[in-house]
Amino acid sequence: MLSDAHCHYDEAGALAAIHRANHVLALVNCGGPAEWARNAAAIGPDQRLSFGVHPWQSATLDPATLTKYYQVAPVIGEIGLDTVWTKVPLAQQLPVFEAQLAIAARLHKPVVLHTKGCEQEILPLLKRYPNQYFVHWYSALAYQADYLALGCYMSIGPDVVSDPAVRALARTVPANRLLLESDGVASLSWAWGHEVAPQDYAAGLHRCAALVAALRGTSRGWLQALAAHNLATFLQ
Numbered sequence: 199m200l201s202d203a204h205c206h207y208d209e210a211g212a213l214a215a216i217h218r219a220n221h222v223l224a225l226v227n228c229g230g231p232a233e234w235a236r237n238a239a240a241i242g243p244d245q246r247l248s249f250g251v252h253p254w255q256s257a258t259l260d261p262a263t264l265t266k267y268y269q270v271a272p273v274i275g276e277i278g279l280d281t282v283w284t285k286v287p288l289a290q291q292l293p294v295f296e297a298q299l300a301i302a303a304r305l306h307k308p309v310v311l312h313t314k315g316c317e318q319e320i321l322p323l324l325k326r327y328p329n330q331y332f333v334h335w336y337s338a339l340a341y342q343a344d345y346l347a348l349g350c351y352m353s354i355g356p357d358v359v360s361d362p363a364v365r366a367l368a369r370t371v372p373a374n375r376l377l378l379e380s381d382g383v384a385s386l387s388w389a390w391g392h393e394v395a396p397q398d399y400a401a402g403l404h405r406c407a408a409l410v411a412a413l414r415g416t417s418r419g420w421l422q423a424l425a426a427h428n429l430a431t432f433l434q
């Protein structure tokens with residue numbers, strides 16, 4: 199079975215149709231009420247939704263007004279901190295992130311984390327809110343072992359083709375913590391530096407899985423089965 203531990207649907211729903219047709223076990227991100235409504239209508243029985251205020255939206259969305267979404271979502275996220283890809287000040291991101299960590303812990307729901315540039319800052323917060331965490335597309339060389347020591351799942355993103363930090367993680371993440379993700383069709387294009395069409399998505403998943411399998415000295419099929427099993431376990 200193919201799996202995609204973290205992805206986004208575009209408005210046209212091309213990836214949703216591919217997921218339904220191919221029974222891809224996927225965790226589909228929703229960053230706000232409108233995206234939640236759209237994705238909830240698009241998923242089939244093999245796809246699940248996560249809901250959370252992304253750090254880039256920390257100045258726009260207030261978790262206190264979104265209670266009903268946290269209550270129905272099986273997974274909270276992606277939430278986190280980012281000092282690389284956004285101009286939203288960290289001081290504005292922090293209370294939004296911590297409020298959602300508290301909500302997830304209180305509701306006993308697992309969490310998808312976005313950690314860009316704030317890998318060190320996030321670790322003590324996770325210790326304050328013990329929970330099942332999944333660090334999506336981790337791309338730093340530092341602190342990999344610290345996240346693993348907290349029992350986090352960690353996904354390998356599509357720039358495993360080129361990023362040494364992602365390749366290092368792909369080699370060393372324990373078998374029972376490894377996930378595979380695309381982050382959506384647009385991210386495949388971003389990671390590979392050329393336009394990727396939705397119809398090339400499945401081939402893209404196979405390409406990444408083959409690379410990770412080669413780095414770990416195993417087969418693509420075995421690795422894909424492992425990643426799907428781990429995602430199912432995370433979603434339980």
Ligand SMILES: [Zn+2]
Pocket residue numbers: 204205206227276381
């Ligand atoms: Zn994402």
